[in-house]
Amino acid sequence: MSLRTDRMELTNLETVPGKQVVRHLGLVQGSTVRSKHAGRDLMAGLKNFVGGELKGYTELLNESRNEALERMIQQAKATGANAVVNVRFSTSNIAAGAAEVMAYGTAVVVQ
Amino acid sequence: MQYENPDVPHDVNVSKGNSLTEFARLALGMAVLIALVGAATWFGGGRLARLVPFKTERSWFGERVVGVAVRSCNPSHEEIERYLQRLGSTLAGRMDLPPGMTITVHYTEDDVPNAFATLGGHIVVTSGLYRRMPSENALAMVIGHEIGHVKARDPISAVGGSAAMSMVLALLTGQGDILGPQVARAVQLGYSRKAERKADDLGLAALLDQYGHAGGASDVFRILADFRGDDGGATPALLSTHPSDADRIARLEKAAASWNREAAPLRPLEVAQPIGRC
Amino acid sequence: MELLIQLAFIAILLVIGLVVGGMVERRHFSSLAMREADLKLVMVFNEKTPPANVEYRDAFLVAGSVVLGEDYFKRFAASLRSFFGGNMRMYESLMDRGRREAILRMKEEAHRRGARAVFNVRLETSSLGDGGSGRGMFSAEFIAYGTALIQSKG
Numbered sequence: 262m263s264l265r266t267d268r269m270e271l272t273n274l275e276t277v278p279g280k281q282v283v284r285h286l287g288l289v290q291g292s293t294v295r296s297k298h299a300g301r302d303l304m305a306g307l308k309n310f311v312g313g314e315l316k317g318y319t320e321l322l323n324e325s326r327n328e329a330l331e332r333m334i335q336q337a338k339a340t341g342a343n344a345v346v347n348v349r350f351s352t353s354n355i356a357a358g359a360a361e362v363m364a365y366g367t368a369v370v371v372q
Numbered sequence: 373m374q375y376e377n378p379d380v381p382h383d384v385n386v387s388k389g390n391s392l393t394e395f396a397r398l399a400l401g402m403a404v405l406i407a408l409v410g411a412a413t414w415f416g417g418g419r420l421a422r423l424v425p426f427k428t429e430r431s432w433f434g435e436r437v438v439g440v441a442v443r444s445c446n447p448s449h450e451e452i453e454r455y456l457q458r459l460g461s462t463l464a465g466r467m468d469l470p471p472g473m474t475i476t477v478h479y480t481e482d483d484v485p486n487a488f489a490t491l492g493g494h495i496v497v498t499s500g501l502y503r504r505m506p507s508e509n510a511l512a513m514v515i516g517h518e519i520g521h522v523k524a525r526d527p528i529s530a531v532g533g534s535a536a537m538s539m540v541l542a543l544l545t546g547q548g549d550i551l552g553p554q555v556a557r558a559v560q561l562g563y564s565r566k567a568e569r570k571a572d573d574l575g576l577a578a579l580l581d582q583y584g585h586a587g588g589a590s591d592v593f594r595i596l597a598d599f600r601g602d603d604g605g606a607t608p609a610l611l612s613t614h615p616s617d618a619d620r621i622a623r624l625e626k627a628a629a630s631w632n633r634e635a636a637p638l639r640p641l642e643v644a645q646p647i648g649r650c
Numbered sequence: 651m652e653l654l655i656q657l658a659f660i661a662i663l664l665v666i667g668l669v670v671g672g673m674v675e676r677r678h679f680s681s682l683a684m685r686e687a688d689l690k691l692v693m694v695f696n697e698k699t700p701p702a703n704v705e706y707r708d709a710f711l712v713a714g715s716v717v718l719g720e721d722y723f724k725r726f727a728a729s730l731r732s733f734f735g736g737n738m739r740m741y742e743s744l745m746d747r748g749r750r751e752a753i754l755r756m757k758e759e760a761h762r763r764g765a766r767a768v769f770n771v772r773l774e775t776s777s778l779g780d781g782g783s784g785r786g787m788f789s790a791e792f793i794a795y796g797t798a799l800i801q802s803k804g
Contacts, residue, residue, distance in 0.1 A: 275699055287377035288694045288771055290749065292385050294742045296728075298735030299544060332384045340378040347696045353775045356725075356788060359732050361745050365773055367695045373701060375767065377693040382682075385746045387739040391727065392668065394739070398730040544733075 269334045270344035270371065277344050280371040286340040290365035291332025294355055297321045325362040326350065333364045342368035406541065413540045414533040421532020422525040426473045426493070429528050433491040440480035440496065445646045453479040455643040456497055456515070459508070463516050466581040467523060467574060475519055485599050487514045489521040491528055503645045504595050507638035509588030513575050513624075520574030526567050572620060576627055587631040588638045590624035597621075660726075667723030674721075675743060682750050685758075692757040693767045700769045700799055707802035712768060713795035714755025717778065718748045720788045748792035749773060756794040765798035772796065 270277050297305075301317035308315055329350075337345050348366035355361050442449050460477040469475075478496045485501035495518045505511045521527065579586055700706070720728075724740040731738050752773070760768050772795055779789040 275697060282373070284374040284376070285695055285697065287380075288696055288753070289380055290385070290773070292742065292745055292749070293387075294738040294745060296732040296735055296738055299733045301735070302732075303543075335384045336380040339381050347698070349696070349772070351773065351775060353777050353790065355738070355741055355777060355790075356728055356732060359728065359738055359741070361741065361775065363745075363749070363773065363775065365696060367697050375693060375695070375701060377690060379690075382746065382750065386742045387737040389739055391672070391723075391740055395723070395727045395730070398727065398734060402730055402733065 269337060269342070271330070271334075271348050271366070272344070272346050273348045273366075274346060276346060277369075277371045280344075282344075282346070282369045282371050284342075284370040286337070286342045286368040286370065288365060289333050289336040289340065289342075289345060289368045290363060291329045291334070291336060292361060292363035293325050293328040293332065294359060294361045295321060295325045295328070296356075296359035322352065322360060322362060325360065326364070329362045329364040333366065337366075337368040340368045342370055344369050344371045409540060409544065410537050413537040416533075417536025418529035418533035420536070421528045424528060424532075426470065426525070430474070430492040433494075440478050441482060443481045443499075447643050447646065449479060449481075452499075452502065452643050452646075453477070455641075456502075456511075458642075459512060460495065460515050460519065463512060463578045463582060464519050467516070467519055467578050469519075469523055473522065475522060477515065485596060487518055489518040489527055491531065493522050495519065495522070499646065504599075505641060505645070506591050506595075507588045508641050509579065509583055509638045510591045510595075511641065512582060513579055513589040513592050516575030516578040517571045518575075519578070520571035521567070523574060524567060524570055526571070572623070576624065580627075583636070583639070585631040585636050586624060586628040587633065587636065589628060590621045593620050593624070663722040664726055667721035667726070671721030671723055675747065678747050678751075679743075682747065682754065685754050686750070689754060689757045689761060691766060692761050694753065694757065694771050694796065695767070695769050696771045696796075698770045700767075700797075705802040706799050708765075708800040709797055710763065710765075711795060712756050712759045712763070712765070712798045713793060714752045714757070714759060715791060715793040716748055716751045716755065717789055717791045718744055718751075719779070720744060725787065745775070745790070745792075748790060749775070749794070752792040752794040756796065760798040763798065763800075765800045768796040768798045770796050 272278070276282055297317055297320075301321075305315045305317055330348075333345065333348075345366040345368050348364060351363045351365075353361045353363075456477040456479055460475050464473075464475045474493050476492075476494050478494060479502070480496055480498055482498035483500045484498060485504050486498045487496065487501055489495045495515065497514070501514065502511070505514075576586060576589060579589055720741070724744065727740050728738050731740075753771075756768065756771070760766075774793045774795075775790055777788065777790045779787050
């Protein structure tokens with residue numbers, strides 16, 4: 262017996278472990294293009310002299326990934342799904358300091 | 373097991389908003405930011421530049437910044453230049469310049485009436501201006517005004533301010549080659565209105581000290597305004613971004629209100645003006 | 651004076667980008683909506699395992715791809731946006747169009763060859779042009795590929 266919760270289950274496996282897929286609802290995807298502000302770009306440029314993690318950009322892409330997931334979940338909710346399986350990510354460089362993050366998967370209903 | 377493809381909402385993947393209004397907002401914000409940063413760096417850079425001692429300024433830039441065109445004429449180029457230098461030194465002596473600040477006046481062949489102060493205490497007067505001066509008093513007003521700029525360190529302040537501004541703007545916008553030099557050039561020759569008024573005051577004080585009255589001073593700006601009116605396009609550097617001519621003429625005439633033309637006539641130029649073309 | 655000429659030039663490019671580019675984009679979006687409605691019968695999933703207990707007559711790789719470019723207005727607006735930070739909606743619409751177009755073309759190929767479902771769909775995006783340096787116009791290639799399956803009747 263599983264409780265109905267509002268949270269969408271996400272896995273990058275073929276199924277949700279311990280559950281059965283009863284309906285396959287097709288491809289859903291979410292994407293976002295974001296940019297950090299000029300101050301962060303400047304810091305990153307300076308950091309390039311010494312190397313190491315560019316925290317500003319890590320943050321940016323983390324936020325972007327979360328937003329892309331949110332949008333994918335929105336599409337999945339509209340199909341009536343309660344889980345998304347086979348989630349994949351993809352990142353592309355758009356312009357200086359801006360990147361697109363995309364998340365896609367298959368919306369399913371699991372029990 | 374059911375396989376289907378229900379409709380999905382596609383508008384989730386594009387953020388809400390109108391491209392045009394967003395662009396307008398961003399462009400406005402950017403313009404405001406550039407104006408603020410530009411002003412801050414201009415004045416900040418100017419302040420810093422003024423800290424450079426005059427001796428250093430003069431030795432760095434020397435005579436190289438001054439390019440003069442010479443033509444043999446009657447009276448000779450050298451004679452006129454010597455007279456201008458004499459007048460300049462006399463006025464400088466009355467203007468309480470800091471020790472070590474020397475004024476060098478140059479005369480150049482240029483039909484456009486103009487006078488400007490540049491780095492190192494060098495002042496340039498064009499033949500176009502010299503030919504049109506009705507009296508030594510008017511000429512002294514011009515030279516006194518330019519000495520005023522040197523005293524206030526305006527030339528190096530302008531260079532420092534524009535350098536600082538173009539550097540910071542290039543750093544911020546990442547487009548140094550379009551924005552920086554253009555903006556720097558636009559302000560390079562344009563002194564602020566406050567600086568111009570101050571130079572006017574200093575020149576006027578020197579005039580009063582030298583001749584005892586302010587008669588003839590307003591003639592300068594009337595002549596330059598006439599020239600600008602005739603010419604339509606060519607704005608001498610003396611007049612660009614300056615307080616309006618009417619204002620300046622009015623102030624100088626007010627200062628000359630107590631002047632008695634018969635008791636203290638205007639002095640003619642010591643060296644005659646060259647007539648016609650050489 | 652040359653500053654004014656440069657500004658006027660930029661303004662003209664902006665207007666062209668906004669008006670014509672905007673038209674191109676709107677038309678593309680309506681074309682996408684129309685074709686998506688037409689191709690609803692071809693289903694796509696990114697699962698690897700096709701339905702069990704089904705006989706398949708044929709299985710083959712299908713792919714769809716498209717390269718889309720930006721217009722001057724997008725580019726200029728994006729440079730302003732990248733200064734202040736945040737979502738670049740002008741590029742989001744470009745990427746959305748590209749991806750949907752690639753998926754549609756993949757569906758079209760599957761449909762042409764008689765399939766009604768495509769499995770293990772993968773999406774890839776590469777930025778061509780000068781995506782990183784900020785000089786030159788940005789363009790991106792969108793690919794969608796998967797395995798189309800045709801059920802045997804009966």
